[in-house]
Amino acid sequence: MWEILEIVTTVGFWAATLRIVSPLIFGTLGELICERAGVLNLGIEGIMTIGAMAGWMWVYQGGDLWTGVLFAALVGAIFGALHALFTVTFGLSQHVTGIGVTLLATALSSYLFRMLLPLATTPPKIEPFQIYKVPLLSEIPFLGPVLFSQTPLTYLALLLVPTVWYLLYRTPIGLAVRMAGENPVAVEAQGIDVLAVRFGAVVFGSALMAIGGAFLTMSAFDAFYFGMINGRGWICVALVIFASWRPGKALIGALLFAGLDALQVRAQQAAGAFIPYQVFLALPYLLSIAAMVVMSRRAAYPKALLVPFRRGDRI
Amino acid sequence: MRFEPREKVPVWMAGVAPVLAVLAALLLCSVLILWSGESLVQAFALLLNGAFGSKFAITETLTRATPLIFTGLAAAVAFRAKFWNIGAEGQFYFGALAVTGIGTGLISLPAPLMIPLLVIAGALAGGALLYVPVVLKTKLKVDEVVTTLLLNFVVILLVGYLIEGPWKDPMSLGWPQAAPVIAEGELPELLAKTRLHLGFLLALGAALLVWWLMRFTVWGYEIRAVGHNARAASFAGISVNATVLRTALISGGLAGIAGVSEVAGLKGYLTLDISPGFGYAGIAVAMLAQLHPLGVVASAIFLSAIFVGADSMSRAINVPSYLADVVTAVSLMMVLLSVMLVRYRIRRS
Numbered sequence: 254m255w256e257i258l259e260i261v262t263t264v265g266f267w268a269a270t271l272r273i274v275s276p277l278i279f280g281t282l283g284e285l286i287c288e289r290a291g292v293l294n295l296g297i298e299g300i301m302t303i304g305a306m307a308g309w310m311w312v313y314q315g316g317d318l319w320t321g322v323l324f325a326a327l328v329g330a331i332f333g334a335l336h337a338l339f340t341v342t343f344g345l346s347q348h349v350t351g352i353g354v355t356l357l358a359t360a361l362s363s364y365l366f367r368m369l370l371p372l373a374t375t376p377p378k379i380e381p382f383q384i385y386k387v388p389l390l391s392e393i394p395f396l397g398p399v400l401f402s403q404t405p406l407t408y409l410a411l412l413l414v415p416t417v418w419y420l421l422y423r424t425p426i427g428l429a430v431r432m433a434g435e436n437p438v439a440v441e442a443q444g445i446d447v448l449a450v451r452f453g454a455v456v457f458g459s460a461l462m463a464i465g466g467a468f469l470t471m472s473a474f475d476a477f478y479f480g481m482i483n484g485r486g487w488i489c490v491a492l493v494i495f496a497s498w499r500p501g502k503a504l505i506g507a508l509l510f511a512g513l514d515a516l517q518v519r520a521q522q523a524a525g526a527f528i529p530y531q532v533f534l535a536l537p538y539l540l541s542i543a544a545m546v547v548m549s550r551r552a553a554y555p556k557a558l559l560v561p562f563r564r565g566d567r568i
Numbered sequence: 569m570r571f572e573p574r575e576k577v578p579v580w581m582a583g584v585a586p587v588l589a590v591l592a593a594l595l596l597c598s599v600l601i602l603w604s605g606e607s608l609v610q611a612f613a614l615l616l617n618g619a620f621g622s623k624f625a626i627t628e629t630l631t632r633a634t635p636l637i638f639t640g641l642a643a644a645v646a647f648r649a650k651f652w653n654i655g656a657e658g659q660f661y662f663g664a665l666a667v668t669g670i671g672t673g674l675i676s677l678p679a680p681l682m683i684p685l686l687v688i689a690g691a692l693a694g695g696a697l698l699y700v701p702v703v704l705k706t707k708l709k710v711d712e713v714v715t716t717l718l719l720n721f722v723v724i725l726l727v728g729y730l731i732e733g734p735w736k737d738p739m740s741l742g743w744p745q746a747a748p749v750i751a752e753g754e755l756p757e758l759l760a761k762t763r764l765h766l767g768f769l770l771a772l773g774a775a776l777l778v779w780w781l782m783r784f785t786v787w788g789y790e791i792r793a794v795g796h797n798a799r800a801a802s803f804a805g806i807s808v809n810a811t812v813l814r815t816a817l818i819s820g821g822l823a824g825i826a827g828v829s830e831v832a833g834l835k836g837y838l839t840l841d842i843s844p845g846f847g848y849a850g851i852a853v854a855m856l857a858q859l860h861p862l863g864v865v866a867s868a869i870f871l872s873a874i875f876v877g878a879d880s881m882s883r884a885i886n887v888p889s890y891l892a893d894v895v896t897a898v899s900l901m902m903v904l905l906s907v908m909l910v911r912y913r914i915r916r917s
Binding site for chain 1: 604713715721725890
């Protein structure tokens, strides 16, 4: 017990937690925006994969880091547009389309990576985002090295939470997005185009997911390898349910999750001799399932989630 | 632009649509071949030759189609009831674990008893894994898509633990793999000097059985009714929860048998990479067949031909074998689109 307490009070543990939470924040908020507009986006796993590949490849081919992030976001937006075209415009099954988008984006990532780098045996590396110490603030004891000595994308992730909250709850666009997921007929009655709102939300959300993927190859590590997303996308889908579709709760859920993940890495080093390492690696997935079970009774899911909207239809 | 449901769907249209969809998918993927700078004609010639060019190539295609038929049926049955089992990958490995658990020396029976025992054990294991998500769905309304997906990762870690630890074959020279299935449990090969094994016939049998089940039995009727409209089915006196549970156990069982067939029929022992995503590809197989059990056989053979052909093509020219995964995914998307175009007509509004 004491060992855990000792780990939890170290700077390293909290700094690692913030690093692990960053891609989860991007992914969870992206998925949350899609679902708030009424569209389940199971393309997330693939979109994060291709975001990771695209951003990394941009930099590897000579681009700079920030345009790489933008490029990843653009690629994510394109796959989001594909998902939206099928599920929003055509009103096709959100489950099957999402799985299709994931299969397509994952396969394309592998194909393009191999095509552009046919001979790479050890994964080639790029110069990733470096830690940026915020002047003065990073001098604060404990809080400084934890909160203000991170890479720029982590700051971006943390700032994104209040931004998305503000957008969703304090702007007309946010209201339209939330209504499109609750009562699309009422939105239409206001003279707002439901399909356009949903389409935009899915495209924007998918761009965020792709940045989450790019964080892994451009900030957390410096290389792309197959299968590196490793279910993070699905975990984000579970986190959205755990958060009851609220940005603030999503941050808390993601932090809890990342904290446990950072803890298990350290516990693995301590207890690796008695407990097989696979048990620790399985924890995130099992915790996600547990989180969904815990929240199942209170899940306040958007009313029109999974319901395609066709103009003139009655619901 | 708006979509208007067709009052009557012409039969020819429903039949031609999936074929056109697949052709469109191949056309779209040609762009990737051109991008890699290789000749399109040469690439497709190599692909066709790799998949069907010789007797051996054909048997390889059918061998590869075997697990895809099982996982395709697993998805087809579940999706009919709108139960989104995306966990066929995990159920595949659970079936493989069952074979390894009892088929590598724990029980030894003559082959005519041993093989059915292994198949049943694999089916039970696959079904058992899906039991948890079903109960969570029916009792607590927890979405089965996410739970089945997440369990895939847990199962693969479990397999990794077992074959690196307690189940590791001491004779494997350090490779993480389980002990081989005993001779009585091996699925016999169908043709000498090929890898085609009894599993293929089992897969064909399973497709016929599932077709009969869905078409001619009360269970099949209930599964389809729940998929069309769960509320209406419930009013008609069908127990929705019982039907979902039954569907899930059939679906998980089919995916489990895929694992049995690969371990006891093809490889002989369990490894961590025994499935290159058969569970996920099964979804594409089922959608390509528009969830028809007999169509699953055809679409599984088509996709396995792409995989086997692309493997052999990528050895000759600089087109990565991942092309097959792209074709699979694009075909899935195109079929979705074609189904919509068959059901609706586009009107300018």
